Amino acid sequence: MSTLTKILIVLLTISSIFLCGIVVTYVANADNYRQKYEDRETRIRALTETEEDAKTQLKEKTDEYSRQESILRSQITELKTEIAQKEDTVRTIEREKAGLLESVNSYASKVESANQTAQQQTQLFENAQAELEKVKAELTKKRKELNELTLSLTEKLAIIDDIRIKNRRLTEEKTELLSRLDRLSRPIGKEPVRPTPVTPERDIAKVATPLVRDIGLRGSVTDVDLKNSMAEISIGAVNGVKVGNTFHVTRGGRFICDILIIDVETEKAVGFLEKVQPQQQPRVGDRVSTNL
Amino acid sequence: MSPNGQGRRQKAAVPNNLYTVILAVALSVALATLAFVAYMCYSQYGTIFKIP
Numbered sequence: 275m276s277t278l279t280k281i282l283i284v285l286l287t288i289s290s291i292f293l294c295g296i297v298v299t300y301v302a303n304a305d306n307y308r309q310k311y312e313d314r315e316t317r318i319r320a321l322t323e324t325e326e327d328a329k330t331q332l333k334e335k336t337d338e339y340s341r342q343e344s345i346l347r348s349q350i351t352e353l354k355t356e357i358a359q360k361e362d363t364v365r366t367i368e369r370e371k372a373g374l375l376e377s378v379n380s381y382a383s384k385v386e387s388a389n390q391t392a393q394q395q396t397q398l399f400e401n402a403q404a405e406l407e408k409v410k411a412e413l414t415k416k417r418k419e420l421n422e423l424t425l426s427l428t429e430k431l432a433i434i435d436d437i438r439i440k441n442r443r444l445t446e447e448k449t450e451l452l453s454r455l456d457r458l459s460r461p462i463g464k465e466p467v468r469p470t471p472v473t474p475e476r477d478i479a480k481v482a483t484p485l486v487r488d489i490g491l492r493g494s495v496t497d498v499d500l501k502n503s504m505a506e507i508s509i510g511a512v513n514g515v516k517v518g519n520t521f522h523v524t525r526g527g528r529f530i531c532d533i534l535i536i537d538v539e540t541e542k543a544v545g546f547l548e549k550v551q552p553q554q555q556p557r558v559g560d561r562v563s564t565n566l
Numbered sequence: 567m568s569p570n571g572q573g574r575r576q577k578a579a580v581p582n583n584l585y586t587v588i589l590a591v592a593l594s595v596a597l598a599t600l601a602f603v604a605y606m607c608y609s610q611y612g613t614i615f616k617i618p
Contacts (some may be wrong), residue, residue: 275585283585286590294599301606308611 324347354465490566491515494534496542498556503547507562510541520560521545529566530556 493509505510505523508514523530535545547556573578 280585283588287588290592291595294595297599298602304606306610518609 296418306500342524402537450522489514489519491519491521492561492563493521494554495558495560495562498558500547500555503550504544505547505556506542506544507533507535508542510543511538512540515543519543519564520548521564522563522566523556523560525554528554530554 491509491514493507493513495505496508497506499505505520507515515535517535517538519535521535522531523533529551531550532548533545534548535543537544550556604614
């Protein structure tokens, strides 16, 4: 055996041992890809199942969401309707509130005016009471004076009775004296003359002749101009109508209006309508007179 | 070549067994490695030569 063969044998052995060691080390430390594959497949299957479950849940959730969405939409619609109704109610309540506030204000003003009126009434009552006290005091005073006057009147009546008795006695004496004088003077052809008393007799008071009298003009309305509040009557200057006279217009005894004469002609006169009743307008043929 | 060895055939003999042992060791190591790799392949993949 040659030396080269020996060297090759040794090198072959060393290299084979080295390479076998490397291979053994590599194989011992190599990953178990089958196990990894199975693990990954298991994980993928689990993930697939999880995805299926998730899809199922997603579908259920989607359905639930759709159902909830429809329910919520219907509820939103109902709530919108209710909100609209509430807003209408709120507007109505606000209007009622405004009306009530206005009523409260008006009532407050009325109460205030009533308070003022009550205060005025109280003041008037106090004034009237004070006046009443004065009147009562004056009444008491007047009663006292009346009693005094009554007493004085009673005394004067007693004096008047005495005077009447004296007057009757004097009348009787006068009659006796006149009869005696008649018996004495008749034989000599004389008769007693009734004496005229020196003291003038007082006369009873009479109604004086009135200083004014009614004009007493009567006629009728011959023309009416309601637009200008003018009217024409059937009597004029020859009947005594003068500017400034006022004629009363009547119909069947009912007062219609007045006519103030502003222009007088011979047989007619024209004047303004006054105190015209809104229900009864003057018309042609109504009676006119200066005195009702 | 020996001068008197023309007529008879000289028996071949291993002059030294050391290198034979070394080769045997190398062969046994290679076989052991082969067996280990085959065992690992079979244990992990269930087969030796096929791709699972």
